[in-house]
Amino acid sequence: MTVLVTGGTGYIGSHTCLELLEKGxxxxxxxxxxxxxxxxxxxxxxxxxxxxxxxPLDLRDETALGQIFGRxxxxxxxxxxxxxxxxxxxxxxxxYYGNNLQSTVSLCxxxxxxxxxxxxxxxxxxVYAPGSxxxxxxxxxxxxxxxxxxxxxxxxxxxxxxxxxxNPGWSVALLRYFNPxxxxxxxxxxxxxxxxxxxxxxxxxxxxxxxxxxxTIFGGDYDTPDGTCVRDYLHVVDLxxxxxxxxxxxxxxxxxxxxxxxxxxxxxxxxxVDAFERANGVRIPWRMGPRRPGDVAAIxxxxxxxxxxxxxxxxxxLEDMCRDSWNWQRQNPQGYET
Numbered sequence: 001m002t003v004l005v006t007g008g009t010g011y012i013g014s015h016t017c018l019e020l021l022e023k024g025x026x027x028x029x030x031x032x033x034x035x036x037x038x039x040x041x042x043x044x045x046x047x048x049x050x051x052x053x054x055x056p057l058d059l060r061d062e063t064a065l066g067q068i069f070g071r072x073x074x075x076x077x078x079x080x081x082x083x084x085x086x087x088x089x090x091x092x093x094x095x096y097y098g099n100n101l102q103s104t105v106s107l108c109x110x111x112x113x114x115x116x117x118x119x120x121x122x123x124x125x126x127v128y129a130p131g132s133x134x135x136x137x138x139x140x141x142x143x144x145x146x147x148x149x150x151x152x153x154x155x156x157x158x159x160x161x162x163x164x165x166x167n168p169g170w171s172v173a174l175l176r177y178f179n180p181x182x183x184x185x186x187x188x189x190x191x192x193x194x195x196x197x198x199x200x201x202x203x204x205x206x207x208x209x210x211x212x213x214x215x216t217i218f219g220g221d222y223d224t225p226d227g228t229c230v231r232d233y234l235h236v237v238d239l240x241x242x243x244x245x246x247x248x249x250x251x252x253x254x255x256x257x258x259x260x261x262x263x264x265x266x267x268x269x270x271x272x273v274d275a276f277e278r279a280n281g282v283r284i285p286w287r288m289g290p291r292r293p294g295d296v297a298a299i300x301x302x303x304x305x306x307x308x309x310x311x312x313x314x315x316x317x318l319e320d321m322c323r324d325s326w327n328w329q330r331q332n333p334q335g336y337e338t
Contacts (some may be wrong), residue, residue, distance in 0.1 A: 001024075003247060005020075006079050009029065021044065028052075028053045040192075059107050083149070086126070086146075086149050089148040117170040119172055121157065125260075137305070138176070174257070182237065190325070191328070224268055224298055228268045233272065238261075242259075272318075
């Protein structure tokens with residue numbers, strides 16, 4: 001079985017490529033390298049002992065994308081490619097709508113032309129309507145998104161539903177996940193954002209490594225136990241294995257299904273900092289800053305459907321997440337540039 005992974009050099013994409021290869025899938029990856037390095041896939045190939053063809057291209061280049069579909073007989077696609085920072089999307093909405101939506105339309109056109117009808121989309125918990133009761137099940141209301149990033153995820157879900165409805169026999173899985181953290185236990189691949197990290201854990205690890213002076217916590221007056229935002233943090237290896245389980249599901253089913261991938265447990269920013277310090281014996285200096293545009297107070301999953309339908313559950317602990325994150329950063333102080 002052969003799968004195309006868009007955004008394959010990225011954080012979640014590279015870990016998913018590794019898990020697919022270890023499960024016996026053949027993998028082809030594409031990425032425009034706007035926020036990632038091809039070194040991640042070189043290391044994935046090194047870890048698995050298997051080839052991993054990679055093509056540097058932007059999905060909006062339909063000619064180049066069509067050539068990839070003409071060269072390989074894909075059994076399915078996993079679609080990660082897209083801009084993904086909540087705060088940045090508020091400041092640059094047109095970049096997010098233009099990139100994320102056009103990339104998806106281009107990909108769907110290429111799939112229809114090539115007769116490839118299985119796609120797994122990397123969606124997000126940001127599609128859920130603010131104020132919905134927690135934990136969030138797949139039937140919770142969606143829309144009312146608090147950022148352009150969230151709206152692009154919501155719109156792409158609809159694009160895929162409509163495409164599947166117009167093409168009988170298509171199989172679509174919309175994976176809504178929450179906050180991936182951690183790294184492969186080998187320390188060879190992990191999260192390596194360019195510039196100032198938008199996500200909590202890589203900022204923590206860069207402070208621990210001395211690359212940054214201090215962590216800024218965005219808002220301490222939310223309606224949560226300690227005033228800081230609460231999120232469902234999920235180990236990236238568990239998340240990657242969830243994608244493998246969903247691809248196996250698509251081989252046997254048609255239609256569109258939605259699955260939450262999360263632990264079902266929320267942790268605050270302060271709790272994450274404390275857990276990192278305990279797991280690694282490293283002090284993280286921090287200061288309180290203003291709220292960040294687009295953030296919500298708390299969000300975490302009800303992953304029961306993934307457990308019952310996909311046979312998937314998150315296995316790794318918060319300590320594992322903190323330990324593996326620091327192991328990656330310590331081995332790669334400057335990320336893949338090391």
